[in-house]
Amino acid sequence: MSLTLEEIQNFKGKYPKQIWSLFFSEMWERFCFYGMRGMLVFFMISQLNFHEKEANLQYGATQAFVYAFTFIGGLFADKILGFRKSLFWGGLLMIVGSLILAADPHKFFFLGIAFTVVGTGFFKPNISSMVGQLYKPNDSRADAGFSLFYAGINLGALLGGYLCIAIGKGELLENSIPENMRWNIAFGLAAIVMVISLINFVFTQKSLGTIGLQPGHPLAEIKSAPMPKWKEYGVYVLSLIFVPIIMTMVAKTEYTDYFMWTIGPLTLIYLFYEMGKVTPSERKKLWAALVFILFSILFWGIYEQSGGSLSIFAAKNLNNDLLGLDPNGVNNSGGAFFIIFLAPLIGLLWIWMNSKKIEPNTLIKFGLGFIFLGAGYYVLFATRLFANAAGITSLNFFTLALLVITLGELCLSPIGLSIMTKLSTKNLQGMMMGMWFLASAYGQYVAGIIGANMATAKEGSTNYDALMTYTEGYKQLGLYAVIAGVVLILISPYVKKLMQDVK
Numbered sequence: 001m002s003l004t005l006e007e008i009q010n011f012k013g014k015y016p017k018q019i020w021s022l023f024f025s026e027m028w029e030r031f032c033f034y035g036m037r038g039m040l041v042f043f044m045i046s047q048l049n050f051h052e053k054e055a056n057l058q059y060g061a062t063q064a065f066v067y068a069f070t071f072i073g074g075l076f077a078d079k080i081l082g083f084r085k086s087l088f089w090g091g092l093l094m095i096v097g098s099l100i101l102a103a104d105p106h107k108f109f110f111l112g113i114a115f116t117v118v119g120t121g122f123f124k125p126n127i128s129s130m131v132g133q134l135y136k137p138n139d140s141r142a143d144a145g146f147s148l149f150y151a152g153i154n155l156g157a158l159l160g161g162y163l164c165i166a167i168g169k170g171e172l173l174e175n176s177i178p179e180n181m182r183w184n185i186a187f188g189l190a191a192i193v194m195v196i197s198l199i200n201f202v203f204t205q206k207s208l209g210t211i212g213l214q215p216g217h218p219l220a221e222i223k224s225a226p227m228p229k230w231k232e233y234g235v236y237v238l239s240l241i242f243v244p245i246i247m248t249m250v251a252k253t254e255y256t257d258y259f260m261w262t263i264g265p266l267t268l269i270y271l272f273y274e275m276g277k278v279t280p281s282e283r284k285k286l287w288a289a290l291v292f293i294l295f296s297i298l299f300w301g302i303y304e305q306s307g308g309s310l311s312i313f314a315a316k317n318l319n320n321d322l323l324g325l326d327p328n329g330v331n332n333s334g335g336a337f338f339i340i341f342l343a344p345l346i347g348l349l350w351i352w353m354n355s356k357k358i359e360p361n362t363l364i365k366f367g368l369g370f371i372f373l374g375a376g377y378y379v380l381f382a383t384r385l386f387a388n389a390a391g392i393t394s395l396n397f398f399t400l401a402l403l404v405i406t407l408g409e410l411c412l413s414p415i416g417l418s419i420m421t422k423l424s425t426k427n428l429q430g431m432m433m434g435m436w437f438l439a440s441a442y443g444q445y446v447a448g449i450i451g452a453n454m455a456t457a458k459e460g461s462t463n464y465d466a467l468m469t470y471t472e473g474y475k476q477l478g479l480y481a482v483i484a485g486v487v488l489i490l491i492s493p494y495v496k497k498l499m500q501d502v503k
C-alpha cells in the first residue's frame with residue numbers, strides 16, 4: 001500500500017525517512033554537476049587551447065545558463081511533467097551529456113555541456129521541491145531537513161569536484177588509466193554516478209506517495225483532467241531543441257549578456273501574470289518570496305567571488321601554512337567540507353531552538369546569513385595584516401574567512417529552499433524554486449562583473465599592491481553584505497505581514 005501524503009507528513013522524529021533517498025539522488029547529481037564544472041576551465045585551456053579569458057567567459061556563460069534553465073525546468077514540472085518525470089528526464093539528459101563527453105570530449109565538448117545544462121535545469125529545482133513536500137506547510141522541522149539535504153549537496157560537490165579533475169589530470173589512478181583515456185574516464189565517471197542517482201530515485205518513488213506525480217494523474221493531490229501525451233512529448237522535444245541553441249550561446253559569450261538581460265524581466269512578467277490568478281493571501285506570500293529571491297542575488301554576487309577573484313587571490317597571495325595544503329584546493333573545497341559537518345548540526349540547532357521557542361524566523365536567518373557573509377569578507381580584508389613584503393599572506397586566516405562565510409551560506413541557502421516551498425502555492429512550487437536558482441544565475445553574473453572590476457584595478461601592479469586592491473574590494477563587499485543584512489532585519493516586520501502564517 002503506498003503512503004498517503006498525510007502519512008508521509010505526519011512522520012515522527014526529526015526527519016522524514018524519504019529525505020535520505022532524496023539526499024542520495026541529489027548527492028550523486030551534484031557529484032556529476034560539480035565534477036564537470038570543476039573540469040571545464042582546465043579542460044578548455046589545456047585540451048582545447050582556449051585563452052584564459054575566453055575559457056573563463058565560457059565557464060561563466062555555462063553557469064548562467066545552468067541556473068537560468070532551472071526556471072524552465074521548474075515551470076514545465078508544474079504545468080506538464082510533474083516533479084518526478086522532470087527529474088527523471090533531466091537526469092537522462094545529464095547522462096547523455098556526460099556520455100557524449102566521455103566518448104570524445106575534444107570533439108563534442110559543447111554538445112555534451114549543452115545536454116548537461118538543460119538536464120540540470122529539469123533535475124535540480126524539482127528534487128528540492130519534493131523535499132519541501134515531505135513537510136506540512138508549517139512544520140518547524142523543515143529547515144533542519146533542508147540543512148541535512150544541503151549536506152548531501154555538498155558531499156556530492158566535494159567528491160565530484162575533487163575526483164573528476166584529479167582523474168582527468170592523471171593525479172589519481174595514473175597507472176591504471178592510459179594517458180589518452182583520462183579525460184574520457186573522468187567524464188564517464190560523471191555519467192556513472194548520474195545513473196546511480198536515477199536508479200536510487202526509481203526505488204525512492206515507491207515511498208513518495210503522491211508527491212511529484214504528474215498533473216492530471218488520477219492520484220495527484222490537485223485534481224485535474226489527464227495530461228495529453230502530446231504535451232509531455234512536446235516538452236521532451238522542446239528541451240532537445242534547446243540543446244543546439246545553448247551550444248551556440250555558450251560558444252558566443254556575448255549572447256549571455258542579452259540572455260541575462262531578457263530572461264529575468266520575462267520571468268518576472270510571467271510571475272506577475274500567475275500572481276493575477278491566485279487569492280490575495282497567496283499573492284502576498286509570492287511577493288514575500290520575491291523579496292527573498294532578490295536579496296539572494298546580492299548574496300550570491302558577493303559569495304561567488306570564490307570561483308573568480310578569490311581563486312586568483314588564492315593562487316597569488318596565499319602561503320600554505322594550513323597543513324601544507326594547496327590554497328586553491330582549500331578555496332575550492334573548504335566551503336563544502338565545512339558544510340558537510342556544520343549543516344546537520346545547524347539544522348539540529350534550529351530544532352533545539354524551536355523547542356525552547358527561540359528559533360529565529362526566516363527573515364532573521366537571512367539577515368544573519370548576510371551578516372556572517374559580511375563578517376567573512378572583513379576577515380578576508382584582514383588577511384592583509386599578515387602579509388609579507390611579497391604580498392603573501394596566511395592560508396590559515398583565509399580558511400577562517402571561508403568558515404565564517406559558510407556559516408552565512410547555511411543561514412541563507414538551505415533556508416531559502418525551504419521558504420520557497422512554504423511561500424509558493426501548490427501549482428507554482430517548481431517555478432518558484434526555479435526562480436530561486438535563477439537568482440543564483442544572476443548572482444554568478446554579478447560576481448563575474450565584480451571580480452573583473454577588481455582584476456582591472458590591480459592590473460600592472462606588484463603582488464603586494466594586488467593584495468591591497470583585492471582586500472580593499474573585499475572590505476567593500478563585506479560592508480555591502482552587512483548593510484543588506486541590517487536592511488533585511490529592519491524591513492522584517494513588513495515582509496512578515498506578507499508572509500502571514502509562514503515563519
Ligand code: GLN
Pocket residue numbers: 030153300413437440
Ligand atoms: N551550492 C548549492 C548547490 O549546488 C547552492 C547553489 C546555488 O543556489 N547557487 O545546490
